[in-house]
Amino acid sequence: MNSNHSPIGIFDSGFGGLTVFKEIETLLPQYDYLYLGDNARAPYGSRSFETVYQYTWQSMQWFFEMGCPLVIVACNTASAKALRNIQQLDLPHTVDPTRRILGVIRPTTEVLGQYTQSGKVGILGTIGTVKSDSYPIEMEKYWPEVEVFQQACPLWVSLIENDEHESEVADYFVRKYLEQLFAQESEIDTLLLGCTHYPLLMPKLKKHVPAHVKLVSQGEIVAKSLVDYLARHPELESRLSRGETRRFCTTDNPGDFGKQAQIFLGREIEASGVHL
Template sequence: MNIKHSIGVFDSGYGGLTVFKSIAEKLPQYNYIYFGDNARSPYGDHSFDTVYQYTLECVEWLFAQGCQLVILACNTASAKALRSIQQKVLPVKYPNNRVLGVIRPTAEVVGGFTSSKTIGVMGTRGTVNSESYLIEINKFFPEVKVLQQSCPMWVPLVENNEHLDPGADYFVEKYINELLDKDNNIDCILLACTHYPLLIPKIKEMLPENVSLLGQGDIVANSLVQYLKNHPEIASKVGVEGKKSFFTSGDAEVFNTHASIFFGADVVSERISLNIR
């Protein structure tokens, strides 16, 4: 029996929709299920164990919906949960399923965007404290120096739709200056949170001309294109009706309003219940 699957895309909330948007533009033919765990977001300040448990519950829900391949379009989940799921859970419970993240594909290419061999990484406290980007970038570009900056106010600004208001200027400028003060050779900044692309207009206004800005959407989408080419056994099982379904653990009406901003198109979602605790 030839069962067709969807590609699952997961985030703790809305930010992963910026990645999903890029993926859907690059691979519009496939069926997708997006799930945002808005009832428990943001993940950034939670412990490793809590993020792992939350992420695993959401991944298993997507598996139950027929997603053989799930993309963790969330830097915090990728940093704190991905490896444990890949190494401890999949081989035992889901040997035919795959879970991919956003950190490794970004680390594989980021070194090509710096001339000074010095880059800045801006992310949530959870992503920064995990040091995942320091570790992964060093594997591919050991000659590149990486400076990190946590930006705890950026996600709340974006999720409250205040990211383009004048009041956001203070926090945008504050974190940029704190990062650039760490090393004046930084010539590339990676936005290591999928919420942050909505702040790009303000960030660009405050960056020196010699500093480039790098988002993750196109990088992750291009990586997925290559992954599916390399794994036809997975690609051949994905439905090709171009369907997009959206689910949230939070309020669906609230999700729809905010999600449309991130996704750049109207979103109609359904609320589902997880084992919230």
């Protein structure tokens, strides 16, 4: 690997992290980026904590081998189930402990309380993210006065990745999970899309939630947080290469990945296959 090529790594279990990459690329186009989707082992949402940890740590080591000083874990499930252990237990013992791994949950919870007037926030996520209780735990740190209600939406990722997110079937499952969430608390006025796939369901969500309810997706929040983070850590920012290159990799079929990426990025891309 060219020692002068030090891209920002962006990781997801599949395609969803592309919605975060899109927002980061918009705000910070000057850097090089390396994206990895672990599609061969996706979805992560229903897997055990130990399995998600193993998969995520393997992927982080791959990014380090590829020269990334900084990796964004743009996957809520991996952020919830693996990130803290990797940051605290694994990263300090690597060859270069000055590398950094950031997730999507902390930057989201730091600002989420600003959106609510009722003090009641709903989290829509995968089974794994909901079971981890990462959002309620983090919200308690920053917004202890805000009540958090969670709803797992296990079929949404499959609908999106099978290009069914604009279908009537999607309407049914969007309505179903929303009804289950609002049955917990009718005064929820802010909904976080706690999975990076879910922004593709925004038209359906707007159709089925009350007009006063705010819908919050993470891409822009994470991108703005990264801008701030790099400004506060010039020693890390100076290590990032600025060639405006973008490389996309997947652990599954690269041809299929490139075509499917169009749903998330709005453009078709070329991808490379990798083995972890």
